[in-house]
C-alpha cells in the first residue's frame with residue numbers, strides 16, 4: 348500500500364516538475380536568446396533582483412550579452428524585453444488592440460476583468476477604455492489650473508521647512524515625498540489641511556512600503572504567486588483569505604475614501620443650492636490668488652469623479668472599441684455612464700499609488716541633477732528670475748512658459764528615468780511585431796528596456812550619459828526623430844494620465860525652491876537608484892543655501 352502511495356506521489360511530483368521544467372525552456376524552444384532560468388519555478392527572478400537592484404540593471408547586462416531583444420521568465424510570466432523601437436511601435440501604438448493590458452506591477456493574483464477594484468492602471472480592454480474616457484477630463488488644463496491652488500499651498504509649507512534647514516546637509520527625498528503625498532491626499536482623498544512639517548505622515552510610510560517591497564524572491568508567498576502566475580484563477584482564493592486575515596494597505600486607503608465620498612455626496616446637494624444663488628452674483632468667477640483658478644470652480648478629484656458622466660459620443664466611442672479591444676464582461680452589459688462609488692475609490696487610490704512616489708522621485712532626481720550641474724542651475728535660476736518677480740508670479744501659466752525649466756526637467760527624466768518599469772504590455776491576441784516579425788503569443792509580455800533607450804548614443808549622441816538640457820533646444824536638432832526614444836511617461840494610448848499634473852507640481856516646487864535657494868552638492872551627494880517598481884534614490888543629500896538677494900524678495 349505504502350509503495351502505491353509513494354508511486355502516486357512520485358508520479359504527481361514528476362508531472363508537476365515536468366510542467367515547470369517545460370515552462371522554463373519556453374524561450375529556448377522559441378529560439379529567442381536570453382538568460383538561462385536559474386529556477387524552473389521562479390525563472391530568472393533571482394538574477395533580476397540581485398543586490399536588491401532595479402530590474403533595469405539586469406536588463407542592461409542581458410542586453411550586452413543577448414542583443415536588443417531577449418526573453419526571460421518571471422516565474423510564469425514570459426517576458427520579452429526590448430530596446431528595438433520597431434517592436435515598441437507595434438506593441439504600444441500600431442497594434443494596441445492586441446496589447447491593451449499592462450503587466451501587473453505586483454504579482455498578487457488579480458482578475459482585471461472581474462475584480463471590482465480594477466482601476467485605470469490595472470484594467471484592460473473595454474473596461475480600461477471606459478475608465479480612461481470617464482476620468483481623463485479631470486486632468487484637463489482648467490481642472491489643473493484649479494488644483495494648482497492646493498499645490499502652491501503645499502509648496503509654500505515645504506519652503507518653510509526648507510527655510511528651517513537652510514545651510515544644513517539634508518536628504519531632500521523625504522521632504523519631496525511628504526510634499527507629493529500631501530498634494531494627493533488633499534486633491535484625491537479630501538484631506539482638508541496640509542500636514543507638511545507637522546508630524547510624520549503614516550501615508551508616506553504606506554507608500555514607501557508599497558513601492559519598495561522586499562525582493563520578491565525573499566518573500567515565499569510572493570515567490571509562490573510569481574511561480575504560479577498562470578494559475579491565478581485558483582490562487583486568487585488563497586489571496587482573498589490572506590487579505591481578510593492580514594489586511595492590505597489598499598483596504599486602509601479605501602476606508603478613508605468611503606467616508607469622504609459620503610460626506611461629498613451630502614455636500615454636493617448643499618452646494619447646488621448655494622451655487623444657484625451665487626450664479627446671480629457678478630463676481631462669482633473671480634480669480635483667486637491671481638493664478639487663474641476660478642473661485643467657484645475649485646474641485647478635487649473626488650468631486651470631479653462624482654460628477655463625471657460619459658456623453659453619448661463617449662459611449663459610442665467606447666462601444667466602437669468593443670471589437671478592437673475585446674469587450675470581455677463589459678460587452679454583454681449596458682455601459683454605465685457614471686463611475687460607481689467603488690470605481691471612485693479605486694481611481695483615487697490609484698492616483699495615490701501612481702502619482703506620489705513617481706513625482707517625489709522625479710523631484711529628488713532633478714535636485715540631484717541641478718546640484719551636480721551648477722552651470723545649468725545658474726542658467727535656470729536666471730530664467731526663473733526673469734519670469735518670477737515675487738511669489739504671486741508663480742503660477743501654471745508662468746511655469747509652463749519657461750523653456751529652460753522644461754528642458755532641464757525633460758533631461759533629468761531622460762538621464763534618470765524612474766517609472767519605465769510600468770512601460771509594459773501583455774499580448775492579448777497572437778500576432779507578429781517589429782521589423783523582424785517577432786511572433787508574440789497570447790499571454791506573453793513585452794517590457795521596454797527604457798534605460799538602455801534613454802542612454803543609447805545612437806539616439807542621444809556621445810554625451811548620452813551626461814545631463815545636457817541644451818540638447819532639447821529644437822534649433823540644435825539633437826532630439827531623436829523617433830518619439831519612442833524618450834519614454835519617461837510611457838507610450839501610446841496608455842501613456843501616463845497624470846503627466847501634466849506631475850510636471851506642474853515639479854515646476855511649481857522648483858520655481859519656489861530656486862527663487863529662494865541654491866542647491867549645493869556636498870561630499871555626500873551621490874545617487875543610488877533602487878526600487879523594483881519606481882526606480883529612484885532614497886537619499887539625495889544636498890545643502891540648501893539661501894540666495895543672497897532672495898531674502899529681500901521674500902518668496
Ligand code: HEM
Nearest residue numbers: 701702705706709766769836837838841842843844845849
Ligand atoms: C513625474 C511623475 C510621473 C511619472 C514619471 C509617471 C510615469 C508613468 C508611466 C511610465 C506610466 C506607464 C505608461 C505606459 O504604460 O505607457 C504611468 C501610468 C499612469 N500614471 Fe503616471 N507618472 C507620473 C505621475 C503621475 C501622476 C501625478 C498621476 C496622477 C495624479 C499619474 C497617474 C498615472 C495613471 C493613472 C497611469 C495609468 C494610465 C493607463 O493605464 O491608462 N502619474 N505613469
